Amino acid sequence: MHKPILIIGACGQIGTELTFELRSKYGADNVIASDIREGGDALMQSGPFELLDATNYGAIEDVVMHYEIDEVYLMAAMLSATAEKFPMRAWNLNMNSLFNVLNLAKDKKISKVFWPSSIAVFGPNTPKTNTPQSTIMEPSTVYGISKQSGERWCEYYHKKYGVDVRSVRYPGLISWKTMPGGGTTDYAVEIYHEALKKGSYECFLKSDTELPMMYMDDAIRATIDLMESPSEQIKVRSSYNLAGMNFTPEQMAESIKKHIPAFDISYAPDFRQEIADSWPSSIDDTEARNEWGWEPKFNLEQTTKEMLDNLKG
Numbered sequence: 001m002h003k004p005i006l007i008i009g010a011c012g013q014i015g016t017e018l019t020f021e022l023r024s025k026y027g028a029d030n031v032i033a034s035d036i037r038e039g040g041d042a043l044m045q046s047g048p049f050e051l052l053d054a055t056n057y058g059a060i061e062d063v064v065m066h067y068e069i070d071e072v073y074l075m076a077a078m079l080s081a082t083a084e085k086f087p088m089r090a091w092n093l094n095m096n097s098l099f100n101v102l103n104l105a106k107d108k109k110i111s112k113v114f115w116p117s118s119i120a121v122f123g124p125n126t127p128k129t130n131t132p133q134s135t136i137m138e139p140s141t142v143y144g145i146s147k148q149s150g151e152r153w154c155e156y157y158h159k160k161y162g163v164d165v166r167s168v169r170y171p172g173l174i175s176w177k178t179m180p181g182g183g184t185t186d187y188a189v190e191i192y193h194e195a196l197k198k199g200s201y202e203c204f205l206k207s208d209t210e211l212p213m214m215y216m217d218d219a220i221r222a223t224i225d226l227m228e229s230p231s232e233q234i235k236v237r238s239s240y241n242l243a244g245m246n247f248t249p250e251q252m253a254e255s256i257k258k259h260i261p262a263f264d265i266s267y268a269p270d271f272r273q274e275i276a277d278s279w280p281s282s283i284d285d286t287e288a289r290n291e292w293g294w295e296p297k298f299n300l301e302q303t304t305k306e307m308l309d310n311l312k313g
């Protein structure tokens with residue numbers, strides 16, 4: 001039987017689906033969901049839940065001891081667009097929550113940690129296409145600075161204290177179960193909702209802004225595959241580049257038009273354009289493929305079909 005798992009930030013876009021998948025794999029009672037707020041009905045009814053503040057070390061430690069937790073997935077964070085509005089709150093949440101979990105592992109109270117990084121670790125001076133695993137990283141956003149610092153600390157805790165921490169740099173994630181939580185790639189989810197509701201969408205990025213993206217099923221599979229891989233295969237202890245697909249808002253609109261021919265997109269770029277312009281347009285994920293067998297399954301056309309079919313209900 002798998003040892004108990006704690007998910008912190010379980011009610012968000014990724015945490016919700018991660019909780020469902022881990023519960024179906026390891027049993028509902030073995031996966032403790034937690035968040036600072038309650039989540040959707042389906043999540044709340046699917047197994048044990050604790051209200052928990054990721055910045056409160058003592059509270060996390062209590063839950064870890066109570067349930068004899070062995071692995072923690074830390075999904076609580078403030079995302080890119082919101083973090084630009086509240087820089088210090090973002091820094092405090094993103095860094096303190098990570099230190100809390102890394103320190104629990106350093107003190108051997110848990111044995112494995114998953115912490116997600118992001119393509120936001122890259123910046124305007126990074127090579128934009130096929131961005132390599134190791135390259136210039138000068139993030140220009142609060143969120144990117146916190147993720148890059150987090151990566152350095154993960155590697156440090158692994159090297160100095162032997163902490164088994166694993167991480168991927170998620171691209172923008174597309175899903176239908178839970179709405180996204182304030183990122184720069186949120187348009188790629190909102191567009192499907194609006195296409196079905198209104199037949200049109202006003203995009204906050206320019207038509208030709210190409211970004212790396214991924215369908216949620218692929219992201220969840222990558223996360224669990226990485227966590228299940230033997231420790232010696234995991235050579236990168238900062239965070240792995242991870243690629244799914246790349247497209248522009250215009251290409252996404254074209255793929256929607258194949259299902260909804262009258263769909264109309266317009267563009268009104270806002271402050272998020274500058275964030276998007278600082279990020280890569282495509283990612284080289286050779287290390288993840290070679291070291292733990294990563295391979296994406298969903299392209300843009302399949303994603304559009306899945307999104308429209310599921311949102312139609």
Ligand SMILES: NC(=O)c1ccc[n+]([C@@H]2O[C@H](COP(=O)([O-])OP(=O)(O)OC[C@H]3O[C@@H](n4cnc5c(N)ncnc54)[C@H](O)[C@@H]3O)[C@@H](O)[C@H]2O)c1
Pocket residue numbers: 008009010011012013014015034035036037052053054055074075076077078079093116117118119169170171172173174179180181182183185
């Ligand atoms: N969604 C994406 O496209 C994407 C891309 C790259 C990286 N990531 C990273 O993946 C992780 C999860 O992202 P997400 O999209 O699910 O975010 P989200 O905003 O949808 O969910 C985050 C959850 O954390 C909770 N939370 C906030 N403050 C908390 C606190 N103090 N204590 C406990 N919980 C708290 C929120 O209530 C929310 O349910 C984050 O680290 C994010 O940076 C996400």
